[in-house]
Amino acid sequence: DVVMTQSPLSLPVTLGQSASISCSSNHSLVARDGDTYLNWFHQRPGQSPRRLIYKVSNRDSGVPDRFSGSGSATDFTLTISRVEADDLGVYYCMQGLLWPLTFGRGTRLEIK
Amino acid sequence: QVQLVESGGGVVQPGKSLKLSCEVSGFSLSDYGVHWVRQAPGKGLEWLAVLSYDGRERHYSDSAKGRFTISRDISKNKLFLHLTSLGVEDTAVYFCAKLDIESDCWGQGTLVTVSS
Numbered sequence: 001d002v003v004m005t006q007s008p009l010s011l012p013v014t015l016g017q018s019a020s021i022s023c024s025s026n027h028s029l030v031a032r033d034g035d036t037y038l039n040w041f042h043q044r045p046g047q048s049p050r051r052l053i054y055k056v057s058n059r060d061s062g063v064p065d066r067f068s069g070s071g072s073a074t075d076f077t078l079t080i081s082r083v084e085a086d087d088l089g090v091y092y093c094m095q096g097l098l099w100p101l102t103f104g105r106g107t108r109l110e111i112k
Numbered sequence: 113q114v115q116l117v118e119s120g121g122g123v124v125q126p127g128k129s130l131k132l133s134c135e136v137s138g139f140s141l142s143d144y145g146v147h148w149v150r151q152a153p154g155k156g157l158e159w160l161a162v163l164s165y166d167g168r169e170r171h172y173s174d175s176a177k178g179r180f181t182i183s184r185d186i187s188k189n190k191l192f193l194h195l196t197s198l199g200v201e202d203t204a205v206y207f208c209a210k211l212d213i214e215s216d217c218w219g220q221g222t223l224v225t226v227s228s
Contacts, residue, residue: 054213094159
């Protein structure tokens with residue numbers, strides 16, 4: 001199975017500042033079609049997850065442009081600029097290339 | 113409007129079985145694959161299984177393989193996850209989710225508690 005490793009597991013931030021979360025995989029996530037199947041999800045306490053980013057850097061509908069994804073092959077980053085209170089919660093990366101799909105352990109974004 | 117609603121959770125004894133349902137609306141199961149994902153209390157997300165839109169492909173995680181079975185009834189717009197040989201480690205909220213390039217949509221989850 002593809003192992004997804006996130007860091008840090010906890011990220012204290014000051015509102016208004018930027019935050020970055022790293023995710024690495026032990027297998028390239030580049031498909032034969034040339035696309036890279038790496039997604040980012042956000043889960044607020046007590047809520048269902050919601051996808052923010054698909055294929056490394058594509059924002060889902062309604063996701064603010066403060067959220068950006070970058071990276072290639074095995075190393076990826078989610079960057080949140082101007083962190084707001086609504087951004088708090090847990091962020092997960094997930095590879096969508098190989099079965100079984102696998103998530104990272106999650107990064108908890110919290111107020112410093 | 114796309115919507116997924118899980119049901120069927122509850123308290124079950126170790127070794128027993130349970131069948132979860134996911135009723136979908138706003139799309140057809142014959143057009144999109146739907147996944148099951150679970151989350152143990154205070155833990156992260158764990159992908160479990162998917163059934164393809166054409167019903168030809170089923171994929172499972174290692175923890176689900178051999179014990180869980182995904183199925184569907186298109187006429188009822190329902191996806192199922194049959195859980196067998198349940199252990200305390202299977203205690204979790206079980207979500208169904210439509211995850212595709214166009215959009216994602218998750219249900220609210222149904223809680224399964226395995227306890228004697």
